[in-house]
Amino acid sequence: MTAMSTRGFARLASGAAGTNFGYLDEQTKRMIRRAILKAVAIPGYQVPFASREMPMPYGWGTGGVQVTAAVLGPADVLKVIDQGSDDTTNAVSIRQFFARTSGIATTTSTAAASVIQTRHRIPEHRLKEGQVLVYQVPIPEPLRFLEPRETETRRMHALSEYGLMHVKLYEDIARHGHIATTYAYPVQVAGRYVMDPSPTPKFDNPKMDDCPALQLFGAGRERRIYAVPPYTRVRSLEFEDHPFTVQxxxxxxxxxxxxxxxxxxxxxxxxxxxxxxxxxxxxxxxxxxxxxxxxxx
Amino acid sequence: MALAAAALAPGFRDPVPDAQGTFRAVMEALARPGSLQRLATLPAVPEPLPPELAAIALALADHEAPLWLDVRLAAAPAVVDWLRFHSGAPVVADPASAAFALIADPAACPPLEAFARGTPDYPDRSATLVLAVAELTTAHGLILEGPGIRGRALLGAAPLPNDFAQRLERNRAGFPLGVDHLLVASGRVAGLPRTTRILGVA
Known part of the structure; x- marks a missing residue:
């Protein structure tokens, strides 16, 4: 699976001289850019977008790649990490993809990057103003495992009806004596929308709060984009007698x-x-x- | 003949990087209310279309994202033709069906209720109002607080409707429904997303 996918990826990317800057066509970029702007204006709300086929399978970060492609410009310096690492197959492939389709500079240094695409970690180095952190998201809906119907979860978000989420965390406590959720730990953004922070370890949740960088989230298969603006309150859900703690x-x-x-x-x-x-x-x-x-x- | 010539006047000089640069400035502006972002490349435009409005329309509007023009712009056929030709976006008469409203006479901006504010299930289906003002400053003006702002920020613009601050507060109170504002002047853009609170004037 791995070898097959990376071969196909490399073949397409190497023949990419004839593609548009950043691979996507301009109409697609405009559509994604409009979704990003509304995502920034409504922190934590999942904006639907018309996700495109990318030259890699779903699950390899197609959502993050599309968001990055829509954001990147010639002056950007891109860093890509996979579980914190710059040198895994996924990270290397995506970095090469953008180097070849847009000719931009890449780096492994967090401080030197203007755009950082990540799968499931937030860099330890504190992010700074002007940086954009793009998350690859598999399942954007934090309520999905509790309520499979999209019409229902959308209504629950509209009504701020998040009691079910607390029931799930409470069941953790009833069963394990503590909240056993260790990754994709739900957060509430700017006091309103409950959001899936993507499967980052909950260790990283506090880094999302009051972060100087803009955080963008792209889910390719599920066709959703959401965002956390800089300096925005991101609170991990908790109970008074069972406060949120990190590993x-x-x-x-x-x-x-x-x-x-x-x-x-x-x-x-x-x-x-x-x-x-x-x-x-x-x-x-x-x-x-x-x-x-x-x-x- | 004059109309045809105007329609053929160029849009962005280099459409791919110019659209990206414009978008990036708008994204940063909405992500950091109270900051001024530079619109690096402005197209040559037919009068009386402010070039900043033109850049944002070219970067973001298309056949899926209709434009609404205020009275001053809609009265200039050269402007309507130029925008239609270069963006491919429908120019609509009903403000409620616009994704972007281009407003060259900001003091006469219609009430926000005239524009799409989204629905409880889809608050993103809402308009972005782009107002071309004469002055834009962060030295004084409205006191802003909210997502994207470290502590507090200032944003001053003129001319604006007299009740602009009240409009913004009413807009914010309806969150997550609402419209989002972009203010432009002299090659700069500032954002006022629906989340921004207005604490007063300084």
Whole structure:
């Protein structure tokens, strides 16, 4: 699956000299741009858009790619991450796709990027004003697993009828003694719409709140775009007696020694050896370049 | 003959980057109310169409996104022809069916209730009003608060309807329904999305 998809991807991208800047045609870009503007004006609300076929399968970030393609200009510097990493197949493919179809500069540095497309992580490095963070979203509707009918979820959003969401979190507490949801943890944006932050670990939820960067979300298969403007309140749902908390790790990163980052488990041998390292590879490399060392480095 | 010549006058010099740059400025303006964003490339336009309105129409309007023109613009056939030719957008007489309203005489802007404000299920099906003002400043004016604003911001524009602040407050009170505003002058654009609160004047 992986090899087949990336081959097709590379073939199309390499023959892309004849495509428009950023691959999409101008009419499609205008349609997506109009959806983005309304998404920014109505924070957390899911704007329907006419998602296009992209030269990659659904599930590989077609929503994020379309949003990025509509936003990018010749002066932009693009970073793409997949679970925090700049060098996985998905991240490399999307970065090359835009380098070839628009000729723009790419980077792995969070600070140097003007547009960052992400699958399921928010960089550890604090984002700044003027940056745009584009999320790839598989299922944009936070109420979908509770109510399968789109007509109903749309009505629930219209009426701010979010009791069901709290019931779901309460069932977590009843069953596990605590809220067991660890990713795609629902948030309320600017005190109104409940939104799926995409399957980021809930560790990243606090970074969405009062963020200086503009956050855009694209769901290709589900055909929705939504947004969180800069400096906007993003509150994770919680109960008074069960406040929202993030994951804590009981050890620092084995490579850079950071104690405040989200860690991935990496199996190092076939005898059960494992280390925990920063999921954000750029952040980890920057720290090591600055002289920080973990126990495995 | 004059009309045909006007219709053939060029739009954006380089349509792909010019449309992108214009969109990006508008996106930043709506994402950061109280900031002024530069519209880098403005097309040559037939009188009395302000070039900033023209740039936004070319960047964002098309056959799926109709334009409504205020009385001053609608009275100029050269403007209507130019916009139709370059954007491909229908120019509608009923403000309620417009995606973008181009307003060259902002003091005479119709009440916001005349425009589409969306529905409870689809609040995005609402108009964006683009007002060409003479002055646009962040040194004084309305005191703004809300999403996109760090603390508070100022935005001053003139001329505007006398009850503009009250209109904005009424608009915000109807959230998530409402219209969104763009104000343009001298190659700059400012955004006032429906989420922005007006706290007073400074």
């Amino acid at each position: 804590r790790f009981d050890r620092p990163c084995a490579l850079c020694g950071a104690a405040d980052t989200y860690l991935d488990e990496v199996v190092t041998d076939d005898r059960g050896g494992r280390i925990f390292v920063c999921s954000d590879t750029d952040h980890c490399e920057e720290r090591r370049a600055a002289g920080h060392r973990g126990e495995a480095a």
